[in-house]
Amino acid sequence: MTIKRTDFPDNFIFGVATSSYQIEGATNEDGRGDSIWDTFCREPGRIQDGTGGDVACDHYHLWPQDLDLIQSLGVDAYRFSVAWPRIQPDGKGPVNQKGLDFYERLVDGMLERGLQPYLTLYHWDLPQTLQDEGGWVNRETAYRFAEYARVVAERLGGRVRSYATLNEPWCSSILSYQIGEHAPGLQDRRAALAAAHHLLLGHGEAVKVMRDIVPGSSLGIVLNLQPAYPASDREEDVAAARFADGTFNRWFLDPIFRGEYPADIWDAYGEDVPTVQDGDFAATSQPIDFLGVNYYSRSVNGATGNVRPSESSYTHMGWEVYPQGLTDLLVRINHDYTVPPVYITENGAAYPDELEGGRVHDAQRVEYFKAHVQATSDAVQQGVNVAGYFAWSLMDNFEWAFGYSRRFGMVYVDYGNQQRILKDSAKWYQTLVTRQDAGV
Numbered sequence: 001m002t003i004k005r006t007d008f009p010d011n012f013i014f015g016v017a018t019s020s021y022q023i024e025g026a027t028n029e030d031g032r033g034d035s036i037w038d039t040f041c042r043e044p045g046r047i048q049d050g051t052g053g054d055v056a057c058d059h060y061h062l063w064p065q066d067l068d069l070i071q072s073l074g075v076d077a078y079r080f081s082v083a084w085p086r087i088q089p090d091g092k093g094p095v096n097q098k099g100l101d102f103y104e105r106l107v108d109g110m111l112e113r114g115l116q117p118y119l120t121l122y123h124w125d126l127p128q129t130l131q132d133e134g135g136w137v138n139r140e141t142a143y144r145f146a147e148y149a150r151v152v153a154e155r156l157g158g159r160v161r162s163y164a165t166l167n168e169p170w171c172s173s174i175l176s177y178q179i180g181e182h183a184p185g186l187q188d189r190r191a192a193l194a195a196a197h198h199l200l201l202g203h204g205e206a207v208k209v210m211r212d213i214v215p216g217s218s219l220g221i222v223l224n225l226q227p228a229y230p231a232s233d234r235e236e237d238v239a240a241a242r243f244a245d246g247t248f249n250r251w252f253l254d255p256i257f258r259g260e261y262p263a264d265i266w267d268a269y270g271e272d273v274p275t276v277q278d279g280d281f282a283a284t285s286q287p288i289d290f291l292g293v294n295y296y297s298r299s300v301n302g303a304t305g306n307v308r309p310s311e312s313s314y315t316h317m318g319w320e321v322y323p324q325g326l327t328d329l330l331v332r333i334n335h336d337y338t339v340p341p342v343y344i345t346e347n348g349a350a351y352p353d354e355l356e357g358g359r360v361h362d363a364q365r366v367e368y369f370k371a372h373v374q375a376t377s378d379a380v381q382q383g384v385n386v387a388g389y390f391a392w393s394l395m396d397n398f399e400w401a402f403g404y405s406r407r408f409g410m411v412y413v414d415y416g417n418q419q420r421i422l423k424d425s426a427k428w429y430q431t432l433v434t435r436q437d438a439g440v
């Protein structure tokens with residue numbers, strides 16, 4: 001099998017993705033306020049290597065060369081996120097014009113290079129001042145988010161045609177307020193479920209506001225979805241997989257596409273369920289123009305916990321390489337829900353890359369991308385309306401609780417001198433997207 005660009009529709013978008021906190025640095029520059037990640041990184045023990053996003057890839061200063069790099073790959077689009085604390089340092093009220101100016105220059109730079117901007121409004125960097133008032137557990141934050149969305153849309157609306165409200169509300173709620181591995185690092189399921197609800201409410205309120213400001217633009221949301229497979233056909237394993245699917249996938253898909261929470265999981269959550277007010281589901285489920293799917297791996301669920309199939313290979317994050325899971329996931333959501341066009345907004349892998357003679361031979365990552373681009377094509381062939389694929393990530397960057405110890409980039413970053421070096425995977429992607437018939 002040789003996956004080729006021509007295996008996809010002519011208007012299929014290939015891109016690369018990043019996020020503000022992971023690449024920008026300049027956390028104290030031009031009026032930017034603190035985010036919850038600046039606070040979290042200062043708390044001892046939170047980040048595996050004790051680092052933070054103060055410098056990261058210094059993209060705030062190196063963005064022209066980084067856009068040149070993206071352009072050199074031959075991709076159609078660039079998925080990036082706007083840092084709320086650069087736009088409203090206190091999360092509400094006064095707007096920081098220098099922050100808006102930065103993103104205006106960045107977007108103009110994309111357009112000048114023929115790159116389509118795919119903007120994400122929120123990729124986890126909540127202004128700390130809002131967290132001081134409860135963060136996403138506070139329903140008011142949903143309304144502050146819609147106000148922030150208005151500010152961005154009013155400034156960039158003439159240039160940007162695609163807006164995702166949230167990146168991965170599961171991570172911004174469950175991982176952050178229940179599991180506690182991400183900022184703000186709380187461990188309270190009731191708080192996490194309230195946060196999840198207010199994130200989805202904020203998504204809905206922001207879409208409502210943006211419909212008037214940027215008519216004709218494509219508005220959507222990005223979910224991390226993970227297909228759950230039972231370890232065996234034993235009833236208890238099947239039940240474990242259904243519960244995992246419910247808490248990870250359906251708890252977010254259902255309020256967006258069905259205007260309700262899944263009854264089985266609602267019952268399982270008992271008294272921890274969120275307070276739902278009249279009109280909330282009308283907001284969370286209003287029509288959107290695309291669904292972004294971040295896919296990395298699957299889960300294999302047993303009654304006594306997750307299973308790690310011994311015959312599979314695993315990435316540096318310990319995630320199983322399972323490309324079939326992407327096809328299965330896309331076919332399933334296309335069958336179970338009435339979905340708009342789908343973008344794979346993130347897909348990629350971390351491996352312990354070695355710089356050798358100025359080269360990085362990341363053969364495992366090349367194979368990962370080939371297999372998952374093929375899996376995406378398989379879903380298209382099975383009738384799923386997939387409109388694009390964004391590789392995670394353009395370049396190595398701050399990998400949240402893992403700091404800089406995990407490299408996801410197709411471009412290597414030497415943090416000592418901020419040099420960018422194309423890995424073999426970047427070269428493979430370049431041949432794919434520029435129709436040079438990349439071989440398998």
Ligand SMILES: OC[C@@H]1[C@@H](O)[C@H](O)[C@@H](O)c2nc(CNc3ccccc3)cn21
Nearest residue numbers: 019167168171224294296346392399408
């Ligand atoms: O971990 C790799 C990327 C991360 O760098 C992105 O900022 C984020 O959007 C992202 N989401 C996932 C998948 N979801 C996930 C699940 C468990 C823990 C952390 C992320 C992977 N990634």
